[in-house]
Amino acid sequence: MKRRLLLVSNSTLHGGGYLGHCQEQIQEFFGEHVKRILFVPYALHDRDSYAKTAREKLRSLGYEVESIHETADPVEAVRRAQGIFIGGGNTFRLLKALYDHNLVPEIRKRVLQDGVPYMGSSAGTNVSTISINTTNDMPIVYPPTLAAMGLVPFNINPHYLDTDPGNKHMGETREQRIQQYHEEPDTPSVLGLREGSMLLVEGDRATLLGSTKARLFTRGKPATEHTPGSDLSFLLTDGV
Amino acid sequence: MKRRLLLVSNSTLHGGGYLGHCQEQIQEFFGEHVKRILFVPYALHDRDSYAKTAREKLRSLGYEVESIHETADPVEAVRRAQGIFIGGGNTFRLLKALYDHNLVPEIRKRVLQDGVPYMGSSAGTNVSTISINTTNDMPIVYPPTLAAMGLVPFNINPHYLDTDPGNKHMGETREQRIQQYHEEPDTPSVLGLREGSMLLVEGDRATLLGSTKARLFTRGKPATEHTPGSDLSFLLTDGV
Numbered sequence: 001m002k003r004r005l006l007l008v009s010n011s012t013l014h015g016g017g018y019l020g021h022c023q024e025q026i027q028e029f030f031g032e033h034v035k036r037i038l039f040v041p042y043a044l045h046d047r048d049s050y051a052k053t054a055r056e057k058l059r060s061l062g063y064e065v066e067s068i069h070e071t072a073d074p075v076e077a078v079r080r081a082q083g084i085f086i087g088g089g090n091t092f093r094l095l096k097a098l099y100d101h102n103l104v105p106e107i108r109k110r111v112l113q114d115g116v117p118y119m120g121s122s123a124g125t126n127v128s129t130i131s132i133n134t135t136n137d138m139p140i141v142y143p144p145t146l147a148a149m150g151l152v153p154f155n156i157n158p159h160y161l162d163t164d165p166g167n168k169h170m171g172e173t174r175e176q177r178i179q180q181y182h183e184e185p186d187t188p189s190v191l192g193l194r195e196g197s198m199l200l201v202e203g204d205r206a207t208l209l210g211s212t213k214a215r216l217f218t219r220g221k222p223a224t225e226h227t228p229g230s231d232l233s234f235l236l237t238d239g240v
Numbered sequence: 241m242k243r244r245l246l247l248v249s250n251s252t253l254h255g256g257g258y259l260g261h262c263q264e265q266i267q268e269f270f271g272e273h274v275k276r277i278l279f280v281p282y283a284l285h286d287r288d289s290y291a292k293t294a295r296e297k298l299r300s301l302g303y304e305v306e307s308i309h310e311t312a313d314p315v316e317a318v319r320r321a322q323g324i325f326i327g328g329g330n331t332f333r334l335l336k337a338l339y340d341h342n343l344v345p346e347i348r349k350r351v352l353q354d355g356v357p358y359m360g361s362s363a364g365t366n367v368s369t370i371s372i373n374t375t376n377d378m379p380i381v382y383p384p385t386l387a388a389m390g391l392v393p394f395n396i397n398p399h400y401l402d403t404d405p406g407n408k409h410m411g412e413t414r415e416q417r418i419q420q421y422h423e424e425p426d427t428p429s430v431l432g433l434r435e436g437s438m439l440l441v442e443g444d445r446a447t448l449l450g451s452t453k454a455r456l457f458t459r460g461k462p463a464t465e466h467t468p469g470s471d472l473s474f475l476l477t478d479g480v
């Protein structure tokens with residue numbers, strides 16, 4: 001499988017600029033052969049402004065940006081893309097727009113069969129997994145399904161947040177929410193990517209990158225911690 | 241309209257016991273004519289244990305509890321209920337179960353036409369509103385729609401949380417999430433009920449109760465703050 005993915009937890013790290021904390025990984029990931037990246041701004045309402053932000057940042061790293069919302073035919077834009085970047089925002093809105101524009105099978109084909117490099121951040125990471133069942137976002141719209149592009153056979157929780165024992169708020173902790181997901185039958189593993197971390201997938205190899213650990217939740221097993229540099233290729237085996 | 245609702249933000253307030261912070265309001269709400277309350281534990285996975293918790297607490301307040309998951313015919317149980325209480329947990333799981341058991345139209349009819357008092361807490365408050373679009377919960381299952389029971393013509397965000405300016409986490413604040421909802425067309429008002437607050441609805445009159453203020457979000461207008469005791473009846477007018 002030619003698959004190449006860079007799945008980032010968050011676009012902006014506290015105190016840094018847009019994509020600042022992962023710019024080296026982005027350049028290494030897209031490399032010098034990719035000249036133009038297709039940007040998908042559907043997760044935010046103001047697509048023009050979002051495309052401008054992404055364009056400025058990616059230009060500074062040496063890439064031209066075509067924003068899919070400015071193209072006449074989004075499916076055709078995916079067909080000729082050299083690289084794809086789906087940005088964060090609201091995951092429900094993003095997934096619904098991907099289905100509305102018939103992009104789910106097309107992106108899947110380009111990435112898994114043609115080896116077009118795919119970068120996702122936050123919501124863009126959620127939609128690359130099996131389903132958006134483990135998004136943190138508010139369900140502001142109703143997509144036709146929670147099933148996503150399935151570029152990897154597990155789920156991710158971006159912006160993973162540790163339980164703060166001093167917090168007096170009584171809403172569920174992030175860990176409790178993921179445990180509730182695993183109370184449902186046949187639910188896949190969930191990789192909790194803390195802010196600052198990202199997952200690099202190349203074919204059947206997966207490596208944790210970035211500055212923070214990741215927490216892995218597997219149904220019926222205790223959660224495990226993984227440090228940056230860890231080989232997480234076992235997650236790519238179906239049936240995990 | 242005979243409608244009587246007690247819509248609570250949260251079941252447990254930090255440092256208190258289950259339903260401890262609203263027990264006086266519960267007794268005043270169900271009064272002395274209601275002897276038995278129908279409890280709906282669908283929002284949590286362990287229904288037996290949840291029913292036990294609710295039963296013990298409500299018994300101490302003078303009410304017998306029938307848990308709907310222990311009845312042979314849930315629709316029939318709603319038909320003969322003197323009062324209904326839907327507890328919190330995961331809102332997606334709860335709404336899906338209500339539809340799976342064909343309870344949405346039945347509860348709606350009993351509450352709006354027959355005047356059966358309805359109490360909801362957290363997820364049980366979400367499902368009483370127009371839709372669950374403003375739940376905080378993780379979408380661990382996929383309900384057939386996000387439309388809910390519509391016992392009131394607006395939405396509620398329970399466990400409403402103020403923005404913490406010192407927080408370094410980059411996920412959206414609660415206010416940003418609700419603003420994203422209002423970027424979508426024709427979206428109703430959202431009442432942010434902070435933990436400790438609750439809304440009492442009697443016919444066409446709505447009053448904020450409890451110990452904390454509520455924050456009201458209306459599409460295209462600045463958010464407003466409301467203190468306990470405020471008359472919020474204007475929210476019950478259709479088209480808000």
Ligand SMILES: [Ca+2]
Pocket residue numbers: 088089090091122123137412
């Ligand atoms: Ca988001």
Ligand SMILES: [Ca+2]
Pocket residue numbers: 172328329330331362363376377
């Ligand atoms: Ca909840």
